[in-house]
Amino acid sequence: MNNLHVWKISSSPGCESLELPDLSSLDSVSRQLPEGLYSTFRTYGRCARALDLKHHLGRLYLPAAERGVEPSVSARELREALAGLLEAYRPGEARVRISLSLAESPGQVFAMIEPLKMLDETVYQRGVRVATFHTERANPRIKSTSFIQKSDQERKSLAQSGIFEGLIVQNRRIYEGLTSNFYAVRSGALVTAQNGILLGVTRRIVLRQARKFGLKIEYRPLPVDELPGVDEAFITSSSRGLVPVVELDGKPVGEGHPGLWTKRLITAYAGYVEQKSEPIRP
Structure with a gap:
């Protein structure tokens, strides 16, 4: 797998793959999605692990709660969904961005994943x-x-x-x-x-x-x-x-x-x- 993929994630029906005009970068994808909150991190351990994932999730879920916005998926369900989506990127590592809409369809969670390109x-x-x-x-x-x-x-x-x-x-x-x-x-x-x-x-x-x-x-x-x-x-x-x-x-x-x-x-x-x-x- 050598390109970027995007999903809309909800408790039901789960992960829905999205086709967007510009998949050249995480930033280009973010600009095409509803305005909201986001966090970006990389994986470790062949896409099985992350560093301080609770804090990354908190960047979405804590401000959403303060605004009275209900996310389309719980933090635990999102972790389960990410773990499943990342299996296709093994045995390498991946760069992941999660976002939560505050504009159109408030609370909708999205996931963007691309193979990790390590700095030289x-x-x-x-x-x-x-x-x-x-x-x-x-x-x-x-x-x-x-x-x-x-x-x-x-x-x-x-x-x-x-x-x-x-x-x-x-x-x-x-x-x-x-x-x-x-x-x-x-x-x-x-x-x-x-x-x-x-x-x-x-x-x-x-x-x-x-x-x-x-x-x-x-x-x-x-x-x-x-x-x-x-x-x-x-x-x-x-x-x-x-x-x-x-x-x-x-x-x-x-x-x-x-x-x-x-x-x-x-x-x-x-x-x-x-x-x-x-x-x-x-």
Whole structure:
């Protein structure tokens, strides 16, 4: 299996395969579905396991409950459905996006699955280029598909320029990436925003590992003016893990290669995933 598939999921009749005009990417599919909530994650263990799946499901089910929206399928039923759908993607791994409509047919749950395309190992060894730009989320704590549409032009522009990720700047402070959380190591401390961002699943794990190593954490958005003093930087996401940043806005970060703290946290995160990923089937 080498392409993306989409399903509408309900308690009854179950999983209904959808045919959409554009199946080129998860984002293109999300733009064709009703506006709502979503979360994206990758599988482990030959499509049998995921990391902190409860938190990913909570991104849909908790805000829906707050709005009085009843999902078309329970969290447990969704896990069962995903486990069944993922069998076709074995023995490889998959990238999964789940979404819940808040507009047309409120509460309808959708699942999108594609084979996982791993980043080349050189990305983690050499690092990536990122760039800052100005935008904002209507509600940073909510992962809404409306932001995919809003930021579509910025994503395309960055990709055409060979930029791996765009970093959101407000009031000359770096908050987060378009699809990631952002961190900088400066003067022996790990600097990362706490407010005004989406609190990523991978972020929580990385911060826990950093504390175990005794690395001081400063919860604040990084002022652009402090960039010359940054020793290391990296971004995190559920699908990509921890990715070193070696160039920001055309200027090298630190010495221009992944730093020691970044490498140490990459290793720690990989070990955590190996131990803590959980079965998708409940």
